[in-house]
Amino acid sequence: MASAIADLESLPAIPRDDDGPLFQAPWEAQAFAMVVALHERGVFTWQRWADALAREIASADGSSKPKGYYEHWLAALEGLLAEVELISFEQREARRSQWEAAAIASPHGEPIRLLDDLKKR
Amino acid sequence: MAVKTCGSIARMSSDHHHHHHHHDSGSHDEPRLCDTELRVRALESLLVEKGLVDPAALDAIIENYETRVxxxxxxxxxxxxxxxxxxxxxxxxxxxxxxxxxxxxxxxxxxxxxxxxxxxxxxxxxxxxxxxxxxxxxxxxxxxxxxxxxxxxxxxxxxxxxxxxxxxxxxxxxxxxxxxxxxxxxxxxxxxxxxxxxxxxxxxxxxxxxxxxxxxxxxxxxxxxxxxxxxxxxxx
CATH class of the missing domain: 3.90.330.10 (Nitrile hydratase alpha /Thiocyanate hydrolase gamma)
Structure with a gap:
């Protein structure tokens, strides 16, 4: 695989230190990794991603509740995947509800699993 | 259901968080995943199904950073x-x-x-x-x-x-x-x-x-x- 290392410099103000990006929670790293993987796969160019993220951050600028960087990141990814017609809003919402139901249904002390997803995680 | 933010989610009562021997398997109505986590899981599972993302590759990307952070x-x-x-x-x-x-x-x-x-x-x-x-x-x-x-x-x-x-x-x-x-x-x-x-x-x-x-x-x-x-x- 090409070491098409994502060009972090071109992103608006990604939280990072000298060695690379910093994450505050696993989901942030997960969201980060999805973008890197999709880019490596050629689903979108890095420039297109950087633009989508910048747009997302700019559009949220006026909102009353400030969001964390990776909340913008996630919203931008959702938007871009809809834009390239890979995952629609409806698909996302339906799947989100399934996860929510799975989270509620899973007994305390057992990992949350989504039907067929078990083998992959 | 009310949308929870990741910072404030309460998933179990604090009085038994370290009592490993007594896991209730009964109901507990606090959501275990916040809204953001649900969205991330939704996207990831859809992308995996479509063959666009390989969970192992995601782990590798994350591992690349986590060992160092x-x-x-x-x-x-x-x-x-x-x-x-x-x-x-x-x-x-x-x-x-x-x-x-x-x-x-x-x-x-x-x-x-x-x-x-x-x-x-x-x-x-x-x-x-x-x-x-x-x-x-x-x-x-x-x-x-x-x-x-x-x-x-x-x-x-x-x-x-x-x-x-x-x-x-x-x-x-x-x-x-x-x-x-x-x-x-x-x-x-x-x-x-x-x-x-x-x-x-x-x-x-x-x-x-x-x-x-x-x-x-x-x-x-x-x-x-x-x-x-x-x-x-x-x-x-």
Missing amino acids: GPRNGARVVAKAWTDPQYRQRLLEDATSAIAELGFQGRQGEHTQVVVNDERVHNLVVCTLCSCYPWPTLGLPPTWYKSAPYRARAVSDPRGVLKEFGLRIPDEVEIRVWDSTAEMRYLVLPRRPAGTEDLDEEALAALVTRDAMIGVGIVESPNPPEAARRGQGDGR
Whole structure:
């Protein structure tokens, strides 16, 4: 695989230190990794991603509740995947509800699993 | 259902967060995943299904960063506790503040408790529900920490899990399993290995591994016998 290392410099103000990006929670790293993987796969160019993220951050600028960087990141990814017609809003919402139901249904002390997803995680 | 933010989610009542032996399997109505986590899971599972993303590749990308991000912070905390009795005392009384003294703070206000290994007790940290983890000190959790088998078996068979990590805990040593929550994270203070009396804080910190601070490892003496070193180095 090409070491098409994502060009972090071109992103608006990604939280990072000298060695690379910093994450505050696993989901942030997960969201980060999805973008890197999709880019490596050629689903979108890095420039297109950087633009989508910048747009997302700019559009949220006026909102009353400030969001964390990776909340913008996630919203931008959702938007871009809809834009390239890979995952629609409806698909996302339906799947989100399934996860929510799975989270509620899973007994305390057992990992949350989504039907067929078990083998992959 | 009300949308929860990641910072404020309460997934279990705080009065039994460390009672590993009594997991209720009954209902609990607090959501276990916040809205953001649900969205991330939704996207990821859809992308995996479409063959656009390989979970192993995601893990590899994350692993690439996680090994580097945090564990050194925790190692500094441990080394300081080994060398400075007053700091150790503060750390045991109020770990969140003592850790913040060194400049390590979480963004979401979660608390950290330090649990001490000694000749009678070995502590092991898990998050049975998801992957709560002391970020400020340990960075991102390793992939196995998030895996279903570890999360389930750390509670049901901790000695077996430790054995798989190459750690044999004598029967007379009690194993305590600490189940992390969004509000409470645990950091294991490992035992200081023999033969390190002459080392300074920095040299000590270099010995402290992430695994030792989760409790699936111990801190090895700087000059282990040949056999032990071979066992460590080969991977699996």
